Amino acid sequence: MTDPKDIDPEAHKIVFPCEDYVIKVIGDTGVGYKATVIEVLKKHAVVDMATLAERQSSNGKYTTVQLHIIATSENQLQDINSALRATGVVKMVL
Template sequence: MSQEQPPKIEFPCPDYPIKVVGKNSDDFETFVVEVMRVHVPDLDVSRITIRDSSKGTYRSIRMFITATGEEQLKSLHEELIASDRVHIVI
């Protein structure tokens, strides 16, 4: 049996979705955006969507970036996940 390989991402990749989930707090969005801007200086904040969990314990922030390469995505993921405020980055 041959297994299908996941599609390769071609860079630059516009509209690359990123979702960050963490504990809900007043400044969680600010924290995430500040980290994102280090790696994505041209982040379009008008395309950010925020959702709180049903009980309000967690908050998810979804945004779209122009991914420039694997190194950018890896660095971004590592910096976000290193924070004890972030539970998952998708």
């Protein structure tokens, strides 16, 4: 087991700009969900559409949309999180 004092807290920090930051958005499956997520992300970041991945939960209630963006700051990531949650269909942003 790793001793907590041996863990470097700096090792997990994001270095900005981050050219390949992964965003996973989980929300209610429905018409326009994916388009809403993409629209919000494009307002706040450069989005690599070639990385788009979409997956539904086993019962089809939720959909996960995953994309890679260029993350420029912690504030940008907080703004993205807030904007996605404000849509009313997003349950979680990872």
